[in-house]
Amino acid sequence: MNGVADRLYTIRFKVDETSHLVIDDQQTCLACKTKECTHFCPADVYDWHEVEKMTSVAFENCIECGTCRIGCPEHNISWVYPKGGHGITYKFG
Numbered sequence: 677m678n679g680v681a682d683r684l685y686t687i688r689f690k691v692d693e694t695s696h697l698v699i700d701d702q703q704t705c706l707a708c709k710t711k712e713c714t715h716f717c718p719a720d721v722y723d724w725h726e727v728e729k730m731t732s733v734a735f736e737n738c739i740e741c742g743t744c745r746i747g748c749p750e751h752n753i754s755w756v757y758p759k760g761g762h763g764i765t766y767k768f769g
Contacts, residue, residue: 687739692762695735697721697744698754705731708750716747740764 699705706729713722719737722744724730740763744753757763 688765704752
């Protein structure tokens with residue numbers, strides 16, 4: 677296994693319809709110089725779109741590590757556990 681996609685294959689997801697990850701203010705993302713959320717997330721949940729000038733959130737891939745709660749220097753990401761019965765289940769271990 678080499679890439680993130682390969683590692684994500686070892687995790688089962690029961691995805692909720694509503695995201696448990698929310699960008700609080702896209703204007704804060706616009707002003708952010710480093711776009712750190714696009715680098716620190718081990719599941720590549722966050723992606724900066726230069727044309728639209730916004731950060732997208734692929735919450736379906738979240739491994740619930742909580743890194744985004746502390747990684748955003750502006751604390752612009754609201755993170756909660758997915759509601760009961762949703763989220764990840766590890767296949768191995």
